[in-house]
Amino acid sequence: MKQIDRLRNLGLFDSRVPRYTSYPTAPIFGTDVGGTFQEAALANLPVDVPVSVYIHIPFCERLCWFCACRTQGTRTLNPVENYIGVLEQELSLIAKHIPDGLRMGRLHWGGGTPTILSPELIHRLAKAVKAVFQPTEDCEFSVEIDPTLVDRAKIAALAAEGMNRASIGIQDFDTQVQTAIGREQPFSVTKRCVDDLRAAGIHSLNADLVYGLPHQDKPRITDTVNKVLSLAPDRVALFGYAHVPWMAKRQQLIDDTALPSDENRFGLAETAAGLLHGAGFESIGIDHFAKPEDGLCKAKHSGHLRRNFQGYTDDHCPTLVGIGASSISRFASGYVQNAPATAAYIARITEGQLPGARGYAMQPEDKLRARTIEMLMCDFTLDLPALTKQFGDDAEALAPHIEEVCEVYGSLVTWSGDKLTITPAGRPLTRMIASTFDTHKPEGVRYSQAS
Template identity: 60%
Template structure:
């Protein structure tokens, strides 16, 4: 994602000849070649270590303070269609039989959690992702929500978001989701151009999406997020402009604009997308810029590296008050320090570190049915890891490092050699401040690359997507 012109939308810099020069500079900084984590966690999940014993997960869960609400994430690893561009961990199904079996095992995992968690732990936020949570029929939606709330009851001001596939939802499902407490819906769109949709194996009309949005609003869901993707096959500025106009007609409160990461070596379905249909690196850059200009010109505020929010949206408020954070869903206003992941491949985040449940559904089921909590990989944080994690989060959210704000970490000054190296390497794009450093608006496309300089796990970079 790119920010060169976000603060210059009135002076036409997007079309200024210096843009090409700027792109050349960014290329020299490695923007188009670097393979960089998205830093939804630090260390990235690729650095987690195998663990076969439950000890670490159990001790993290037992140590939770019931006075502090937790966030809960539940993964539904099923889709009716398997879109070719998508690298999510999910499996296709045309029947509800495997889904019902999975929910049975999730309830067993919840029983294991109930036996482990201290009494009185409550949930401040919950997110259902996948896969396709809306593959669940109304009775399963109600049953799952009830099962979770029985084990971890909602705290006051509880919020609950669900990823919605507009082609696999109806009024009945939305009514039940609203009834069990859904407060925000995240709607998958990607792009409305028919040939782009066909090239990524995901067809979804504007009429279907609009009907979904209308139904959500009629059910009282007032916070809507739209997910878009740039860099898709056959995407052009004209088609993107058309998609943006349609997104404006839907009037979402937030927009997430992700760059398509083409990594067919790791995501086999992406082999169905021919390389030569993809926009080149400069086209990708301009598509991202075009979308950013369109959204910021129409009243959205740019948030972090890839989000936009209306002025009154909670994410915008969090960004403006210094409370924006990264978690596995991307940017969040979630203030809960602990995330409890439930279901196959879900990741839990504790003060002590991370625990990821067995990723393959069969392995997850086998572990839970053996009576074990399903965490099978993880990472125990050291004080140095915490410092680096805080620095990377600050950079990804605020585009600056303020050592004073890192004072909770006694060794924050240890970062100074990294700061100095960054200031030299990214001269002109990163500037020194009294308390640390700041990425300039022109340097924001490089944010993930700058963040990687704080990452001591950089040798696994080939597994990540390109930085632009």
């Protein structure tokens, strides 16, 4: 049987499973966890362990039809400026609860479009963050950049504040694909952005691409990847297009008859991966690629690759403090999500309340399952002795799931008695295999397709 038929029979194109950027996943968060939980978690942070900080900017000047991110369009800077004022208030509130002298090992600004901020707003926000979390000497500061909404002055402001990694949104360079997803972005504009970033001393670059978009075919994705390679990024994220119009209403503007068939979509991912491998990139987990000298590659080889809400990371900070509307914090005790809607978030902060609105308190078994799923998503291997070392006899709870995986996926996995490994041929099924260990699958939530 052809490999693709075998994967189809196992449900690759019909299954709807999470991307496991967290476990448990956000849809199962409840309102029993909120500001009070957040307050205790912040107060209990050990002062000598640096934290990672994520800041969410939920604004864009353009609203691309394909995009599933939580963001809103604005033509003026007024709501953005108002929002920065609210972020300043949230940071001051947090400062009241964390131990003095807590340091920040990673800072990430995401969105939406953080480069909607003017240079003045960039400086204001950076100052507010650093007043609360003092950066470590080797702090990594990364920013998501829309090449059509950035200029040299903004890049200079970000570089002056310590940005040392940039993630640029590309998706696809073909004009017909761009028209079909409501996102125009000439190669020349993207190239200028990359040149300006390098001239400002930012040498670590990530490019975001998406496969499975309307009108994408093999020649088009080949041309896009070759253009991306000419920009010489260190990392590439190649996301499968998540078509979820019931959630991301903008996607209703997308002509779904122009979406590639399941087989063609699979072929697009393989074509792009082949070109990236040919250019010296290594695969990182299910959808990232990195040059051998990049931190993600080093983390993969040393067994330190991790997964967080942004995808794959070499970040070791155990705590992630999420700031801004809809941001999720990860504490040892559990997850807390800030009020998801921007208006509700602003209302809470303006009333002087911590913005945690929903979340999940982790139980010991959840921690075991979270690490198990992370291992599969990062290393394609479940290392039972390592899990037993970390979680003791609790790891025995995994046995029936390991048995189930071996039974369902046959020769696409191997079980040595110690390690469950997903073979290269079985890797497209990784999210499905990981979901076998998920005991919190919510009823009635429709995820994007597994491939």
